Amino acid sequence: VQILSKGELQVSDKERHTQLEQMFRDIATIVADKCVNPETKRPYTVILIERAMKDIHYSVKPNKSTKQQALEVIRQLKETMQIERAHMRLRFILPAKEGKKLKEKLKPLIKVIENEDFHEQLEIVCLIDPGCFREIDELIRSETKGKGTLEVLSLKDVEEGDEKLE
Numbered sequence: 339v340q341i342l343s344k345g346e347l348q349v350s351d352k353e354r355h356t357q358l359e360q361m362f363r364d365i366a367t368i369v370a371d372k373c374v375n376p377e378t379k380r381p382y383t384v385i386l387i388e389r390a391m392k393d394i395h396y397s398v399k400p401n402k403s404t405k406q407q408a409l410e411v412i413r414q415l416k417e418t419m420q421i422e423r424a425h426m427r428l429r430f431i432l433p434a435k436e437g438k439k440l441k442e443k444l445k446p447l448i449k450v451i452e453n454e455d456f457h458e459q460l461e462i463v464c465l466i467d468p469g470c471f472r473e474i475d476e477l478i479r480s481e482t483k484g485k486g487t488l489e490v491l492s493l494k495d496v497e498e499g500d501e502k503l504e
Contacts, residue, residue: 354400361398361407366391368408369415372468372494374424379495382421390415424494425449425465430478432460432486440481447474465495 349357366387374381394414399407415421432440437460444462447470453463466474478486 358398358400361400361404362391362396363388364404365396365398365408365411368404369411372408372423373412373421374494375420376422377420379424381424381494387411387415390419394418423468426468426471426493427452427463427465427491427495428471428474429461429463429489429491430474430486431489432462432478433482434459436482436486440478440486443477443481444474447477463491468493 363384366384369391370382370384370387373387391411394417396411396414412421412423430444434456437456441460441462448462448464448466450465451462452465453461455461475488478488
């Protein structure tokens with residue numbers, strides 16, 4: 339009864355260690371899932387990311403979310419290895435009237451335009467940095483007043499036939 343009203347439950351060192359190890363693995367999994375080697379466009383394995391995290395002496399912060407920490411880890415790993423966020427593949431369809439003007443505003447946010455079609459409307463399939471998604475979404479919504487559509491074709495663009503290499 340005393341613990342319930344007053345205090346905190348003491349967590350043993352072993353429990354804390356296990357918890358931190360699990361978070362470390364979760365962070366590595368998120369990083370491996372979101373990133374590729376920019377030269378080969380192939381994903382890294384979780385084991386390789388864990389090793390890289392150990393090399394930079396990354397220490398888990400138990401009070402921060404694993405996703406926040408994964409983004410931090412990506413930034414830190416960029417200094418020591420070839421790694422970048424995998425691009426998202428999007429398709430957007432814009433009304434002809436706003437299409438041209440809007441394309442100019444979107445251009446700086448797009449990495450690669452894979453396909454562009456202009457008939458009654460402008461259709462673009464492109465690769466973007468996932469960090470720009472929200473900005474692109476808001477731009478299309480506000481500029482077309484809801485008439486434009488944005489579709490996520492794939493969350494990460496990786497080369498076909500990827501056998502994960504350890």
